Amino acid sequence: MSCFITKGYKTSLVVSLMVSLMLGFTYHRIVIQSLKPDIPQIYSKHTASFMDSYGSNVSHISEKDFEINQVFETINNSITSVPFTHFNLTTSAKKSRATIFHYGQQYCNGDSLTVRVDMFNYLGQRKTYGGDFLTARIYSTDLGAAASGRVEDFNNGSYNIHFILSWEGNVKISIILYHPSEGVSALWRARNMGYKNIIFTGKFLYKSQEIETFCGFNLESQEDKCVYADKRDGEFFYCIKPPNVPCEALISMKSDNHHSYLTKSEMAIFTRSNIGVTIPMDTGSIAVASCQRNITDVKPKCRIGMPMPYPSGYFLNNVWHSNFCNLSSYEPLSHIDECLTGKLIYLMGDSTLRQWIEYFQKHMKSLKFFNLPGHGLHKRYLALDIDRNIYIQWKKHGHPFVSTVGYTVKDCAYIAREIDELPGSPNTIIVITLGQHFRGFPVHLFIRRLLNVRRAIERIFLRSPETKVFLKVENSRDMNTDVERISDFHGYIQYLILKDIFKRHNVGVIDAWEMTIAFASYNLHPPETVIRNQINTFLSYLC
Structure with missing residues (x-):
């Protein structure tokens, strides 16, 4: 094991609390x-x-x-490998252009919209290869509406961005060149060179x-x-x-x-002014009407294990709606106490998942934090509702856990081992997030961890097929010049890897990546609106 860990599974809330008080810490074999x-x-x-x-x-x-x-x-x-020769030959967002296909036709709620993007370098020369890292969204600020777009790379300097128009009104379009293909190639090479970052x-x-x-x-x-x-x-x-x-x-x-694997010339690509630059459009918005359509498609209730398209949903009135399943005819958060009664919820991961237990405690009046030993934000959190028999725990994952503030290694563990210690039950719910702390290391480390977690999930399903497991994928974060350690390019690659590794497994997915891209939440810790919708989606699978 990487850490000395607090362990011991719980068969009931009372037993759990007694174990915490009387037995203290038990240790994995290390x-x-x-x-x-x-x-x-x-x-x-x-x-x-x-x-x-x-x-x-x-x-x-x-x-x-x-x-x-x-x-x-x-x-x-899948990642374009191109040599960096000169800054002027890299992709320029301002020289590139985006055009709406068939602009001028009537746009109706439910239609698809495609935007063509053609890339040029700083010399005004058309790019002949792909691999640029783009993010795209449509939004209507006054409606609290937004959705992300699917990027199609033709590997010749041209891209199609596909959107689904899911609400009526004036809809704006934003396409951002996060990193040019030359920067993507440099980051990918540098990331996998070693562990010195x-x-x-x-x-x-x-x-x-x-x-x-x-x-x-x-x-x-x-x-x-x-x-x-x-x-x-x-x-x-x-x-x-x-x-x-x-x-x-x-x-x-x-x-x-500690270190950089990028060359000095490559670093010129990653000045702040070159990160996350909007690609200009002749027309940056469209009007979407209802067109008197009666959309009667009844979506099935959201179920764990359902395949998810991309884009999988959209915000409207700052509420996340699914494109493939019926989240609920009511907002599950309004019945959160009843929904979670009798549940044992284990949150395993980083501080973006710690936001969940903080939200639960803030909005569930009878849920109280139990003051466990330790100090700082990274200690284990435990919240209890004795009357409703609700047990919610957050624990940080094992190495790597990146923090300039010291944290104890006596209460952390690899998630696979944490899962192995749970007996499972119909009332046991596991939520896992991995990603942010892995961005600065060779991707083999992340892949190994996910495969170990997948095997642990398979084992708990053998013990208890009715145990429910969710993956909260990592979210986007702040745009920063420290690209080797925290760039969203690394997060997007990990997002794709996670979805591929778990695509055939009976787990629920909370797509925090898509939510935060749509919401334009460039923050390691998304605002409460996003957290509320993550939890609302989570509850929709349970209630």
């Missing part, structure tokens, strides 16, 4: 030992060789690595003495190392071992930015 030899550069290879040294099933690990490489190659082949500092506490050392997924130091390993899942994390201090003395972690 393989910890000092290492002297060099650690190979490639994560999958160092995993296999290290597992071999423990006498483990190397063929199983190789099979897993093969699947990881398959997923990687699929996404790698972010470094971790671990704090050891031993006999009242505090010692800090470097930690990470790949340490090049020749010093002795502590290895925190989950042998079954091939997850490894390392810290430089303090002299005469046991590895078990690690108590907390923090991180900092």
Whole structure:
């Protein structure tokens, strides 16, 4: 395991609370030992060789690595690889143009709209290859309405953006060049070069003495190392071992930015003025009418496991509506207490999912936080409604957890292990989010984690087929020049990977990515309107 963890599953709210109070922390088995030899550069290879040294099933690990490489190659082949030669030859949003197909015809609610985008470089020359990272949305601010668009890349410098017109009124169109194809190619290459973008500092506490050392997924130091390993899942994390201090003395972690794999010339692509630039349009809005259509299509109730199109929904009056299922004839949030009565809800992930438990506590009058030991925003959260027997817990996921503020490693775990410790039941609900903290690391790490989570979900379905599992995909975030660590390009790639890995599994998906692109929420922590609609969608599957 990567972390020392608070564990113990709950069969009822009362038992859960007693376990928390009386038993305290229990620990997963963690393989910890000092290492002297060099650690190979490639994560999958160092995993296999290290597992071999423990006498483990190397063929199983190789099979897993093969699947990881398959997923990687699929996404790698979809990303345009172009050399960066000169800034003026990169895609220019202001030189490019967007045109509405068949502009001037009547637009009706329910119609499709296609926008053609042709890309040019700073010299005014037409681009001959694709791979630009675009985001697109339509919106009507006065109506609280918005939807994202599907981007079709013809790989020749031209794109079609497909929208569904889902409301009446004046509809504006926004198409943004987030990164040019040359920048995308540079980011993808840089991301997968190594683990130096972010470094971790671990704090050891031993006999009242505090010692800090470097930690990470790949340490090049020749010093002795502590290895925190989950042998079954091939997850490894390392810290430089303090002299005469046991590895078990690690108590907390923090991180900092450290390195760049981009060249100086490539960095010129990522000045703030070149990130997220609007592509000009001759006509930036259209009028949409009802056309006296009587749309009587009855959508089925939203069910876990339903395939989701893209775009899958839209905002109207700041409420998210689904394009493929009936969220509800009423807003489930108005019946949230009844809906969640008797439920055990485990929120596993990052701070964007912590926003959920904060929302629950704020809007459910009888739900109260139980003051668990610890401090800071990253400690475990527990909210209880004793009368309705509602149990809601949020815990951060295991390494990597990126934060400049120190956090304890005694209450975090890999999500796969967290799921394995739950018995499951018809009233057990698991919500998972992974992504934001993985953006600064080679994508193999993210793929491995998702595959491990998928296997854990398969195992809990064998124990309890009626357990409900949801994936809240990561959301878009602020536009920032720290593109190697937090660019939304990395988030979009992870979004595609997650949807592919879980496409055949009976899990619910809360598409926070699409919601935040539509809402233009360029914030790591989306506003309450977005959180409310995420939870409303979640409840629609339950109520």
